[in-house]
Amino acid sequence: xxxxxxxxxxxxxxxxxxxxxxxxxxxxxxxxxxxxxxxxxxxxxxxxxxxxxxxxxxxxxxxxxxxxxxxxxxxxxxxxxxxxxxxxxxxxxxxxxxxxxxxxxxxxxxxxxxxxxxxxxxxxxxxxxxxxxxxxxxxxxxxxxxxxxxxxxxxxxxxxxxxxxxxxxxxxxxxxxxxxxxxxxxxx
Amino acid sequence: xxxxxxxxxxxxxxxxxxxxxxxxxxxxxxxxxxxxxxxxxxxxxxxxxxxxxxxxxxxxxxxxxxxxxxxxxxxxxxxxxxxxxxxxxxxxxxxxxxxxxxxxxxxxxxxxxxxxxxxxxxxxxxxxxxxxxxxxxxxxxxxxxxxxxxxxxxxxxxxxxxxxxxxxxxxxxxxxxxxxxxxxxxxx
Amino acid sequence: xxxxxxxxxxxxxxxxxxxxxxxxxxxxxxxxxxxxxxxxxxxxxxxxxxxxxxxxxxxxxxxxxxxxxxxxxxxxxxxxxxxxxxxxxxxxxxxxxxxxxxxxxxxxxxxxxxxxxxxxxxxxxxxxxxxxxxxxxxxxxxxxxxxxxxxxxxxxxxxxxxxxxxxxxxxxxxxxxxxxxxxxxxxx
Amino acid sequence: xxxxxxxxxxxxxxxxxxxxxxxxxxxxxxxxxxxxxxxxxxxxxxxxxxxxxxxxxxxxxxxxxxxxxxxxxxxxxxxxxxxxxxxxxxxxxxxxxxxxxxxxxxxxxxxxxxxxxxxxxxxxxxxxxxxxxxxxxxxxxxxxxxxxxxxxxxxxxxxxxxxxxxxxxxxxxxxxxxxxxxxxxxxx
DNA sequence: AATGAATGAGTATTCATTCAT
DNA sequence: TATGAATGAATACTCATTCAT
Numbered sequence: 001x002x003x004x005x006x007x008x009x010x011x012x013x014x015x016x017x018x019x020x021x022x023x024x025x026x027x028x029x030x031x032x033x034x035x036x037x038x039x040x041x042x043x044x045x046x047x048x049x050x051x052x053x054x055x056x057x058x059x060x061x062x063x064x065x066x067x068x069x070x071x072x073x074x075x076x077x078x079x080x081x082x083x084x085x086x087x088x089x090x091x092x093x094x095x096x097x098x099x100x101x102x103x104x105x106x107x108x109x110x111x112x113x114x115x116x117x118x119x120x121x122x123x124x125x126x127x128x129x130x131x132x133x134x135x136x137x138x139x140x141x142x143x144x145x146x147x148x149x150x151x152x153x154x155x156x157x158x159x160x161x162x163x164x165x166x167x168x169x170x171x172x173x174x175x176x177x178x179x180x181x182x183x184x185x186x187x188x
Numbered sequence: 189x190x191x192x193x194x195x196x197x198x199x200x201x202x203x204x205x206x207x208x209x210x211x212x213x214x215x216x217x218x219x220x221x222x223x224x225x226x227x228x229x230x231x232x233x234x235x236x237x238x239x240x241x242x243x244x245x246x247x248x249x250x251x252x253x254x255x256x257x258x259x260x261x262x263x264x265x266x267x268x269x270x271x272x273x274x275x276x277x278x279x280x281x282x283x284x285x286x287x288x289x290x291x292x293x294x295x296x297x298x299x300x301x302x303x304x305x306x307x308x309x310x311x312x313x314x315x316x317x318x319x320x321x322x323x324x325x326x327x328x329x330x331x332x333x334x335x336x337x338x339x340x341x342x343x344x345x346x347x348x349x350x351x352x353x354x355x356x357x358x359x360x361x362x363x364x365x366x367x368x369x370x371x372x373x374x375x376x
Numbered sequence: 377x378x379x380x381x382x383x384x385x386x387x388x389x390x391x392x393x394x395x396x397x398x399x400x401x402x403x404x405x406x407x408x409x410x411x412x413x414x415x416x417x418x419x420x421x422x423x424x425x426x427x428x429x430x431x432x433x434x435x436x437x438x439x440x441x442x443x444x445x446x447x448x449x450x451x452x453x454x455x456x457x458x459x460x461x462x463x464x465x466x467x468x469x470x471x472x473x474x475x476x477x478x479x480x481x482x483x484x485x486x487x488x489x490x491x492x493x494x495x496x497x498x499x500x501x502x503x504x505x506x507x508x509x510x511x512x513x514x515x516x517x518x519x520x521x522x523x524x525x526x527x528x529x530x531x532x533x534x535x536x537x538x539x540x541x542x543x544x545x546x547x548x549x550x551x552x553x554x555x556x557x558x559x560x561x562x563x564x
Numbered sequence: 565x566x567x568x569x570x571x572x573x574x575x576x577x578x579x580x581x582x583x584x585x586x587x588x589x590x591x592x593x594x595x596x597x598x599x600x601x602x603x604x605x606x607x608x609x610x611x612x613x614x615x616x617x618x619x620x621x622x623x624x625x626x627x628x629x630x631x632x633x634x635x636x637x638x639x640x641x642x643x644x645x646x647x648x649x650x651x652x653x654x655x656x657x658x659x660x661x662x663x664x665x666x667x668x669x670x671x672x673x674x675x676x677x678x679x680x681x682x683x684x685x686x687x688x689x690x691x692x693x694x695x696x697x698x699x700x701x702x703x704x705x706x707x708x709x710x711x712x713x714x715x716x717x718x719x720x721x722x723x724x725x726x727x728x729x730x731x732x733x734x735x736x737x738x739x740x741x742x743x744x745x746x747x748x749x750x751x752x
Numbered sequence: 753a754a755t756g757a758a759t760g761a762g763t764a765t766t767c768a769t770t771c772a773t
Numbered sequence: 774t775a776t777g778a779a780t781g782a783a784t785a786c787t788c789a790t791t792c793a794t
Contacts, residue, residue, distance in 0.1 A: 025302040027215030030788060043755040043791095052789065102301055109354045110298040113290055114213040124354050148363055151351060155364060158350045159343030166297045166312050175336055176343060197778090218763065231767095231780050240764065385757090401678040403591030406784065419759050419787090428785065478677055485730045486674040489666055490589040500730050524739055527727060531740060534726045535719030542673045542688050551712055552719060594767060607770095607776040616768065 010048045012038040017055045018062035022104040026056060026111045053119055056112070060122045063105050067126060071133050080137040081188065084153070085181050087134075091157055092177035095170035103161035130154060141188045149187070156180055198236045200226040205243045206250035210292040214244060214299045241307055244300075248310045251293050255314060259321050268325040269376070272341070273369050275322075279345055280365035283358035291349035318342060329375055337375070344368055386424045388414040393431045394438035398480040402432055402487045429495055432488075436498045439481050443502060447509050456513040457564075460529070461557050463510075467533055468553035471546035479537035506530060517563055525563070532556055574612045576602040581619045582626035586668040590620060590675045617683055620676070624686045627669050631690060635697050644701040648717070648748050651698075655721055656741035659734035667725035694718060705752050713751070720744055 016038035020029050031052055035042045049055045070090065074083045091098075101107065109123040131150045138146035160176040204226035208217050219240055223230045237243045258278065262271045279286075289295065297311040322338035331337055348364040392414035396405050407428055411418045425431045446466065450459045467474075477483065485499040507526045514522035536552040580602035584593050595616055599606045613619045634654065638647045655662075665671065673687040695714045702710035724740040 023302070025215070025299065027213070028302060031790085032788080041755055043757080044753085046790075047753065047755095050790095102298060106350060107298050107301075110290060110295050110350060111213060113295070113350075113353045114211070114216060120354070124356075127351065127354055148367060151348070151360055151364060152344065152367060155347030155351055156340065156343050157347065159345065159347030160339070162294060162298060162301075162346045162350070163315065163339060163343055165301045166308070166315055168312075172339055176339060179336060179340060219765090220763085229780055231782085232778080234765070234767095235778060235780095238765090399678070401591070401675060403589070404678060407786085408784080417759055419761085420757080422786070422788095423757065423759095426786090478674060482726055483674050483677070486666060486671050486726060487589065489671075489729045490587075490592060496730070500732075503727065503730055524743060527724070527736055527740060528720065528743060531723030531727055532716065532719050533723065535721065535723030536715070538670060538674060538677075538722045538726070539691065539715060539719055541677045542684070542691055544688075548715055552715060555712060555716060595769085596767080605776055607778080608774085610769075611774065611776095614769095 009038070009040050009044070013040055013045065013048055013055065014058040014062050017059035018104070021056065021059045021108065023101050025107070031055070053117070056108075056119055057122055060105075060108065060119075060126065063108070064126050064129070067105075067130060071130075080140040081184055084134070084137050084184050088153075088157075088177050088180050088184070091161075092174055095164060095173040095177075098161045098164050098173055099168055099170040100165070102165040103158060106158045106161050107165075127154070138187075143187065153180065197226070197228050197232070201228060201233060201236055201243065202246040202250050205247040206292070209244065209247045209296065211289050213295070219243070241305070244296075244307055245310060248293075248296065248307075248314065251296070252314050252317070255293075255318060259318075268328040269372055272322070272325050272372050276341075276345075276365050276368045276372070279349075280362055283352060283361040283365075286349045286352050286361055287356055287358040288353070290353040291346060294346045294349050295353075315342070326375075331375065341368065385414070385416050385420070389416060389421060389424055389431065390434040390438050393435040394480070397432065397435045397484065399477050401483070407431070429493070432484075432495055433498060436481075436484065436495075436502065439484070440502050440505070443481075443506060447506075456516040457560055460510070460513050460560050464529075464533075464553050464556050464560070467537075468550055471540060471549040471553075474537045474540050474549055475544055475546040476541070478541035479534060482534045482537050483541075503530070514563070519563065529556065573602070573604050573608070577604055577609065577612055577619065578622040578626050581623035582668070585620065585623045585672065587665050589671070595619070617681070620672075620683055621686055624669075624672065624683075624690065627672070628690050628693070631669075631694060635694075644704040645748055645752065648698070648701050649745050652717075652721075652741050652744050652748070655725075656738055659728060659737040659741075662725045662728050662737055663732055663734040664729070666729035667722060670722045670725050671729075691718070702751070707751065717744065717748075 013034065017034050020034050020037050024033065031045055032042050034055060035045050045055075049058065070087075074086055077083045077086060105123060105126055109120075109127065112120045112123055114120075131147070131154060134150035134153055135146045138149045143149055156176065157180075160173050164170060164173045201222065205222050208222050208225050212221065219233055220230050222243060223233050233243070237246060258275075262274055265271045265274060293311060293314055297308075297315065300308045300311055319335070319338045319342060322341055323334045326334035326337045344364065345368075348361050352358060352361040389410065393410050396410050396413045400409065407421055408418050410431060411421050421431075425434065446463075450462055453459045453462055481499060481502055485496075485503065488496045488499055507523070507530060510526035510529055511522045514525045519525055532552065533556075536549050540546060540549045577598065581598050584598050584601050588597065595609055596606050598619060599609050609619075613622065634651075638650055641647045641650060669687060669690055673684075673691065676684045676687055695711070695718060698714035698717055699710045702713045707713055720740065721744075724737050728734060728737040
């Protein structure tokens, strides 16, 4: 509650970090950029996050919260296939953003993978959460190769995000999304 | 041959750039890093490349040369399916590198996509070359949806590269490669 | 007063810039020179001035303040001729500095004129201010050719500053100053 | 004659130096700029001029030759007043150049005056030559204050060059030239 | 807690000068 | 004599991090 009195600066910083780091990349983004986006004085950032890396961590956390929120909502759908296809459709709905900035977690992962300081692990955790959820859906469909299918589906999404982004063409993601939906339908 | 005595610094710099930029990322890599890797004095780099961006461009060029060399070799194989599967197998062979640093062009694309200065286009050109080649193979198989299949295949590779890299598990790429080969076989 | 305790770094930097740029010229002066002259850590300069050009601008501003202060004081003299001659006498009083470094604004103008980035305009504004003031004095003397006389007087000063500087002989300015005073007296 | 076989590179370099240093200023001009303007390979410059300063010296020499040529031509005129007015008219004829780049020797002097390495003296020599010539004309008119008048006339020219340049207005020099001609007429 | 200010270790880039041939 | 290549010292500018209040 002190938090709300303070205006939730920590939250604003985390949200701003998630957005700005996605748009500009980790290395290109300065603390001042994030502070400015969160409307927080630069000198004040350090009361909430000791280092830039902690802000990156917070941004990953934001993406994690968003992911878990999404999966919770999907879980309310009655059948695994419906859930998987809704997931795909969600990706397709974001194709304009993907064409401009790529997948938020994917680009973050790509950049952090170059490092070896623990931060690269954090995105891996997210990725595993998503893979696990997918695996459960495919397993529910009776597939023995559920994990492999989960990896294949996530691969397709991450790959098409990158291609959509590089070629600046959102329609590529639309077409691939349709293909993936047909693929899901054909599974059971 | 004077050139070879002097050691072909330009070539060494381009090769070093391709390697180091892949390993460390564009932003994290300093000119000194590249100069050092090429065993060239820092001040001398500018005799060959006026800006860091030109070195990045040269690195992309190196990847392009490698790609064209690979496709030329694949073209010697008699059947489209053999060619496509050989391509996939080549990717799988590089899985240790992918697990450590990701796909060279993919990570480069991901980082450059954040920018809007023409360099982002350069990787796009490479990507299109590869897509065009793939499309020709699928078309030779009599597929009307050749372009879509090309995009799907490249997506899978780019995506599995990222996942393999993030989860630091080369075996993921092995499994996905096997799956893709089976998929290619089933197309005919 | 916190400001005065901290020492008004911005002001010190502007003052140091005005002095050092006059003594060494714009191109020959490094940011470190100015920082050192102002007793400010180099890295701190950028907190106050984002670029070297902004420091040059601040130096021009300092010269402008000095000029306006001088003209305000001259305006207190009762007659136009007295004012003009006091202006000339002020120049002559500075002849040692002129012999060593030239006229502060003149040398700045000369160097900046080579450029075309807006900074060259800034000195022009100063010059016009002085010309306007002179023109008013000549007009008050009933001269129809007031503007032309203003230009002539400023020319003589700028020219003799350059000659005094080049020949390293302050007495040249003394003699020219005397001549100009007689010229002013003869105008009535 | 070896010289002419070589294509007079030394001369071309000196001429290019005179021109480019005038247009860009000493500090802003690189050796490569001059070499390029003279169409001489950069590495070759050092066979003719050991240092950049020697090129500056050569440029001053060029201005000296031009000055002596001009004065020789003026000396053919029958009367001192005609000679002085022709000198002024020559300046006015160059007013477009002056508005763009200032007086060649004046701007050079201004920049070199900041230094204390002998190069500043070289322009002084030129200036004295011109002053001496002017003094002889005024003396021929029977003026006891010939030197003072010489200094005054040169001051006016140098000053109006600077003002014309700073305010980017060639007409200022036209008006001042007319005034100076009237002043010369009124002397004898 | 809050914040403007301070700091110093980088980083890309420039360029006069020298060298090898 | 000629020249492409080499070199390193310098310089403007950035930014994460820390400090003083």
